Amino acid sequence: MRYLPLSDTNRREMLGAIGAASVDELFRDLPKAALASAKFALPNTASEIEVERALSTMAAKNLNCGAAPSFLGAGNYRHHTPASMDYLIQRGEFLTAYTPYQPEISQGTLQAIFEFQTQVALITGMEIANASMYDGATACAEAVAMACRVTKRSQALVSGNVHPHYRDTTATTMKFLDVGVECLAPDPYGVEDLIGRITDEYACVVVQTPGFFGHLKDYTALADACHKAGALLVVCVTEPVSLGLITPPGRIGADIVVGEGQSLAGPMSFGGPGVGLFATREKFLRQMPGRLCGETTDEDGRRGWVLTLSTREQHIRREKATSNICTNSGLIALAFSTHMTLLGEAGFTRLAQLNHAMAVTLADKVETLPGVKLLPNAFFNEFTLALPNAAAGVVEELAKRKILGGVPVSRFYPTYPELANLLLLTATETNTAADIYALVAALKEVLS
């Protein structure tokens, strides 16, 4: 077995040093009956070439998005990954290190986290950010839990424009804490009235920008209304590339910004692992979940970094911690940060402009199709179309033509017949003009 370096001679010598006759003797504390009854139906060791063969066969059963014009979004976006980003995160010193608990020999990871925290704070327009959460949906749940701690209230109001997985994850997590999460009906037309619903019972109001259905909205007035009622405004961002072009949530009054960093952090990988972004205002620092990296100096007075304020965390505070999170998304945060560094201000804003331009190009074409209506007036790289027929069937028909033509809203809301004809379409820099022509031609055919 190629991953195991001990030889039989080594094992004998080591057993001798221990004073045991066999390895089995070292397992003498395990219940004998359980040892005896353990039978497994699994295969034995396999060579590298056999593993590659088996897994490549499985992978080949999937239609990968590079092999078909692809317009999928709904919280998970296909973007180009610079070659140097994937190379850098695969350096063994990053890939095979643990959480930086010994800072003297972990300055690489720590400095990268410090830079990540700064980048996240900058693009969200917030004051501080943590070292990452699992993903956007769990970060959203953590934001609501934090808002409850800050306001000492136990109700949350969630917009119908928030990603359904974020809504579900938040509602599920909070129900075990007896926090009431009121999820408003899905709002594809962007007409819900949040301000009118705010009361001083709510710890927070949760919205998303760009919204799940694509709408770009100015939430400044909502932020003011929240603050008047003593509630926090939580803003979710599922497509961080948008922050290269639109006003950051921090500037419209958000108190907590959470998001999914996947779209800037490498492949979609069927939705995981991603990286949860979590940013807030400095005054809420002590109520934040997750790890934080801070600047300090070493014994020789040189600048360095450490994990800090861990008295918020589970390994110190146990049941009084702000969260139970331990392992986060370190390597994906590094990928995010590396990509942001490669882009810089100029590349990031150009990437966002290119995404928007491709989406507008797509919108200009599809909204002229008979019976098709584009719902959002303002959008970034994704929008909802109302089709004349059920969107799920249309998507299946397009897939038969080897086009991944968007996500039907019914996939998330199967019990809402009024949403059955809605289709989410996304265009990014990975789409070409030819992709768009292919989709429009196929849609015309399928819809007629």
Next chain:
Amino acid sequence: MTMPTTASGNRGLQLEQGLIFELNTPGMTAVDLPTAPKVTERLGDMKNSQAIGLPGLSEPDVVRHYTRLSQKNYSIDSGFYPLGSCTMKHNPRLNEKMARLPGFADIHPFQPVSTVLGALELIDTCAAWLKDLTGMAAVAMSPAAGAHGELCGLMCIKSAHEANGQSHRKTILVPESAHGTNPATAALCGYAVEAIPANAEGRVDVAALKAHLRPEIAAVMITNPNTCGLFERDCIDIAKAVHDAGAYFYMDGANYNAIVGRLRIADLGVDAMHINLHKTFSTPHGGGGPGAGPTVLSAKLAPFAPVPMVVKVGERYDAEEHAGFGAAKQSYGRMKGYHGQFGVFVRAVSYMMAMGIDGLRQASGDAVLNANYLLARLSEELTPAFDGPCMHEAVFDDRFLKGTGVTTLDIAKALIDEGVHPPTMYFPLVVHGALLMEPTETESKATLDGFIESLLHLARKAKSGTAEADFKAAPMYSPRRRLDETKAARKPILRWLPPADGNGAKQAAE
């Protein structure tokens, strides 16, 4: 010791590297993009009118920046990493290669199911291995990490109690030697926590545990093998008492690497256990994640498992994505976006296939052998906290340092100068000045012997009574010497800010 200074601050291969924000060339980018088509923008009134503040760097500068940062890290690839509780085993590159196959990496979670049948098969393959290895009825694949898996298990338990009219059960029993995530998870699931003491031999005090069992107890969370590196011999007896009291038995699987392929945890009476794929199944830790924490469940808890779940309709795979429907009729809901940590599943399956059941059994055997070898050899100078044999971790207390002025922390920092990553320090809390060592099965005898020589040398040096100052000065040879953690916490600087806003960094208020 005074070292000659250099003009650059560099020391040969130890290269200083500023923050990216200090390397800014405005307008520079390392990513060239195609020209955007001319369109009429549809951004409403949400177009950003202000600069963001990101620095501009060229591609060679970015590659050098992160290469230099990486060289300031210790890693498994570079050396011995016996960090207890963390299972720092070799990370095969085959796993990385497999996770990057376009059919796995370049697929979207909401493609039509007909176009991702191979992905569902991969998830089901991972689940099948975990179920067979543990003998459990079901496995929830969506938890993102160990603590998230704990939460999944407790959510299933709470849902089961509610379904059975047992909502009055509001307390979880947790041994005081447990990882901090156990009590934190119980609190996040809306439970009160009561601590169970350990006995003198490092195991759960079974009499004390039984005395705590009463109708308010919802579950007991026990790490097995436990954080003292010992197998809880009485776990079957504990499981029976817990079940008799109407509660559930949650086993924390952080230390599963010691027993994988040897017994099935179903035979221990376990109701739920998370499995850290980033520990036992070799997916990389990546400087803090991502992990994955699939949670195996008994038949009693299986109906409450979270969505999504892979199901089979005839011979065809499908995904049940909504609680309240089909196989997820009684599911408590969703706890994470999409389909779980798919990329981590690919790596774990790649490892499991490579190892096979015979390889996994050999791995747990070698992991335990390596730990017992450390226990036996180091006992020459160090003081083991408990009698052996241990499982895959050996724990020492600090009695051997008594009267020397040298602490566990000093030993750890001196080990850094010896070129190894220190063991876990001061955990478990029930062991005074603990050094918790987990060598794993992927270390050779030569590596262990080198580590043993270093540590015996340091123990003798400490006991000599003449080297306290050397210990306090360690580490000397790492990229940074001891860092001032008190200062970092007292005036937190958590991000860079341009110099105009105050000395290049933001000082957060107390």
